[in-house]
Amino acid sequence: MNIRAHVPPRRAAEFADDSRVRRVRRALVSPDAALALAETFSLLGDPTRTRILHALSVDELCVSDLAGLLGVSPSAASHQLRLLRDRRLVAVRRQGKRTYYHLQDEHIRTLVDMGLSHAAEDAAAPSRRRRG
Amino acid sequence: MNIRAHVPPRRAAEFADDSRVRRVRRALVSPDAALALAETFSLLGDPTRTRILHALSVDELCVSDLAGLLGVSPSAASHQLRLLRDRRLVAVRRQGKRTYYHLQDEHIRTLVDMGLSHAAEDAAAPSRRRRG
Numbered sequence: 001m002n003i004r005a006h007v008p009p010r011r012a013a014e015f016a017d018d019s020r021v022r023r024v025r026r027a028l029v030s031p032d033a034a035l036a037l038a039e040t041f042s043l044l045g046d047p048t049r050t051r052i053l054h055a056l057s058v059d060e061l062c063v064s065d066l067a068g069l070l071g072v073s074p075s076a077a078s079h080q081l082r083l084l085r086d087r088r089l090v091a092v093r094r095q096g097k098r099t100y101y102h103l104q105d106e107h108i109r110t111l112v113d114m115g116l117s118h119a120a121e122d123a124a125a126p127s128r129r130r131r132g
Numbered sequence: 133m134n135i136r137a138h139v140p141p142r143r144a145a146e147f148a149d150d151s152r153v154r155r156v157r158r159a160l161v162s163p164d165a166a167l168a169l170a171e172t173f174s175l176l177g178d179p180t181r182t183r184i185l186h187a188l189s190v191d192e193l194c195v196s197d198l199a200g201l202l203g204v205s206p207s208a209a210s211h212q213l214r215l216l217r218d219r220r221l222v223a224v225r226r227q228g229k230r231t232y233y234h235l236q237d238e239h240i241r242t243l244v245d246m247g248l249s250h251a252a253e254d255a256a257a258p259s260r261r262r263r264g
Contacts, residue, residue: 016197017197024191027186029182033251034179036254037251041173043177046170047169051160054169055156058156061152061153065148068147110242118220120165120168
């Protein structure tokens with residue numbers, strides 16, 4: 001996938017800081033790449049899925065153990081795991097009759113870790129927004 | 133925020149791999165932390181916002197330059213920036229009459245970079261799902 005955008009040039013005078021804008025334009029992701037990224041983040045925007053990913057960042061697990069840990073039904077866990085597999089966020093390893101799920105790669109672990117670090121800092125910081 | 137969950141213990145026999153489950157249970161994020169994480173990812177699940185964050189990962193920008201780069205109105209860019217500020221994903225720096233936006237911290241840059249790396253690999257890989 002070409003992740004660089006073709007952004008049509010504008011007249012320099014339209015920008016407050018043209019050299020900065022040129023630098024950003026050269027690097028900016030394409031709308032398609034931004035959409036793919038947004039779709040990945042959207043899939044992560046669900047608390048059951050974030051708990052699954054965090055659990056699998058600790059160790060690989062089979063569906064039934066994961067379901068028991070999270071307090072959801074095995075079929076619910078299976079459904080979420082299928083969505084995560086389809087987006088290549090988790091992968092499977094078969095051992096005998098059992099199927100173990102693990103994070104697809106270190107990118108996903110980093111995504112979860114960075115997201116958690118941010119959420120914890122966000123919760124600890126004086127908020128700009130009203131909390132419910 | 134206490135990000136560790138209290139997960140009620142189950143009888144060992146209910147789990148296929150009890151020692152593994154105990155290890156994951158000790159580390160697992162709480163439902164509240166998982167929800168905060170999911171809310172952060174949800175906010176990132178929008179292609180305009182991912183483009184804004186990617187642009188700001190290259191350099192800080194003022195609203196009008198960002199809007200011009202992305203081909204959106206300044207008021208639309210402002211609206212998205214406000215949402216991102218509320219969630220502490222971006223921050224501002226005032227210089228004279230101008231306001232520059234930048235990523236809140238390196239966590240956010242890593243989130244965007246890891247997400248893009250994953251999305252690019254996902255697009256390049258043989259897909260398990262039907263693409264539209």
